[in-house]
Amino acid sequence: MSKLVPKVPVPTVSGGSRRASYSASTKRALVDVAERLFAEKGYAATSLDAIVSGARVTKGALYHHFSGKQALFESVFERVEQEAAKRIQKSLRGEKDPWRKATVGLRAFLDVVQETTYRRIVIQDGPAVLGYERYREQEERSTFANIVEIVRATLDAGSWDLDEDMLQTFARIFFGAMSSAGESVATAADPEAAARRVEGAIGFLLAGVQSLVEQGVAMPSTLGDDA
Amino acid sequence: MSKLVPKVPVPTVSGGSRRASYSASTKRALVDVAERLFAEKGYAATSLDAIVSGARVTKGALYHHFSGKQALFESVFERVEQEAAKRIQKSLRGEKDPWRKATVGLRAFLDVVQETTYRRIVIQDGPAVLGYERYREQEERSTFANIVEIVRATLDAGSWDLDEDMLQTFARIFFGAMSSAGESVATAADPEAAARRVEGAIGFLLAGVQSLVEQGVAMPSTLGDDA
DNA sequence: TCGAAGTACGTACCAGCGGTATGTCGGATA
DNA sequence: TATCCGACATACCGCTGGTACGTACTTCGA
Structure with a gap:
């Protein structure tokens, strides 16, 4: 037919x-x-x-273009991911102050993460379907790269000799925090109020870091240990 | 036979x-x-x-005891979850200072999250299989409850009138951060070094919060907005 | 003590799933 | 115009989660 x-x-x-x-x-x-x-x-x-x-x-057509269900998913994943990364990057344009960048970037991410498409495909199913390793590879080239950039700019404000590994760690932490927060925002009874709370909470953490920067406190290599 | x-x-x-x-x-x-x-x-x-x-x-036996594959998973999930919660809670015993509690709790969580069983069943497959809502319900009664407790104790140190929603938000953020960090620690080439970096990074965030607390800075209701 | 009832499984079977092998047809190429 | 190959369609397979039903063993009341 x-x-x-x-x-x-x-x-x-x-x-x-x-x-x-x-x-x-x-x-x-x-x-x-x-x-x-x-x-x-x-x-x-x-x-x-x-x-x-x-x-x-x-x-027949599907298996002509893709090697299987997972490959098709990967194609979808990439598209959704790049779309999100573009939107975040766009919102960052024009911002010069690293702390402002962080604020704006956070807002953009919270917007993105509230859409079911991104949440379901990238955050929920992504790691499980692709496996954490492949998932991380994909992320590293798009949305996560944005986070890294913002974190780099922010932490460079305090002129430490911050090694790349530590920077990646910070970025991972923020990315995880924001993903989890985004999930709770999206499923909250009042998403807008929840989003405002998340912005407040992360903003508070950022303010804390900023405070340490201004005080010239050094990055610790590990947690304080008096044992 | x-x-x-x-x-x-x-x-x-x-x-x-x-x-x-x-x-x-x-x-x-x-x-x-x-x-x-x-x-x-x-x-x-x-x-x-x-x-x-x-x-x-x-x-026949399986379907006599469980309603299906998912129900069996849920049973497994609960056990793994409660086991982890117990271990974290145990490590918290004796600690009185809220900041110390946070430090010790973080270490315990990083230990737990490095085990494949917890990571795979609770963090990776949990949300996808149970659905985020059911997943959250389960978590709220065990490991996550511990995080909430720690965050409460820590933030109570600064005597704000911190409402429950905001506290939950903070806990969600920390939980997400630590889960994500745990994943990267577990898959890192050198897990111990990665764990130390995570401890350092989160410790730094905590130090920032502590600094604000000592300065008597108030919790913002949202991010600074000059528009 | 002895049957009836219920529990705790085992057995047989099914629809639907992802994946594969093979056929086919129309446009590109010489 | 003959040939070839890409772009599908068709038919089929093994496996999976799930269900219907059969059965042995326990427990319990008369």
Whole structure:
């Protein structure tokens, strides 16, 4: 049946063969539908049949473009991730003061993390499906990179000789804190109030760091230990 | 075959019928095996056949004791969770100073989170399998409760009128930070060094908060906003 | 003591899942 | 125009979680 209905290719302006255009179109359709279903029902509860039927193709097409369900998810993951990273980065433009950058970046992240698509695909299913290692690799090139940048700028304000590992650690901590906070914000009865509380809490932590910076307190290599 | 080999019941000292003893024994065997396999290969990659074969029973037995795979997981989850909570709570005994409590509690949590069983079952698979809501409900009664307690004691040091919501927010943030940090510690090339860095970083944040407390800085209701 | 009832499983089976092997058709290429 | 190959469609497979039903063993009341 679907054979009788000629598919409408995506109106690619550029050159390239007609066939390539059709191909890209169906591939994009698969990723589109998969993103929607993964976001709505989660990875495990979404069947390939549902995806290919939604994209009006068959499993043959899916397995022609992707090596399997996980590869398709990875494609969706990358897109969602890069979209989020772009939005955060955009909000950062123009801000010069590192502390302002941190504030603005936090707000942007809290916005992003409140969308079901990002939360479900990147935060919830991402680590479980890709495995933590692959997940981290992906993150390191996009949203997490933004966090690292902000943390770097912020901590550079105090002119310590802060090694890269420590910086990564700080970034990890903030990223984890914000992800967890985002989850609770998104599922809260009053998300806006919850978001304000999160901003307040993290802002307080930042103010604490800022205070130490101004006092010229050195970064500890470990926790105070009097044993 | 297994019918010919009489099962050895767990030597319950207490009363209760012989049959109940046998029953409890097989149930415990199921949870034991499930915990091992879930921790080793993850929830999705562990089949019920593998579990029942490991426990030397059949699916009939499993479905007699549990309503399904998820219910079995929940049973495992609870046990692992409570075990972890107990260990953290134990490490807290004797500590009186809230800042010391925070330090000790952090160390205990970092220890716990480095074990594959807790990490895989509670942190990785937990939210995805149970759903975030159920996951939060479970956590709220055990490990997370400890975090809340520590945060409460710490923030009470500065005598603000800190409302409960804000406290929960702080606890969520710290819990997320520590979970994420724990994951990176466990997968690091040098876990001990990574753990020290995490302790240093979070200790620094705590020091910042402490500094603000000593300065008598008030909790902000939101981030500084000059717009 | 002896049957009836219920518990604690075992057995057989099913629909749906991800994945694969193979067929087919139309556009690109020479 | 003949040929080839990419882009799918079709048919099928093994495995999975889950269910229906059968059965042996216990417990308990008469």
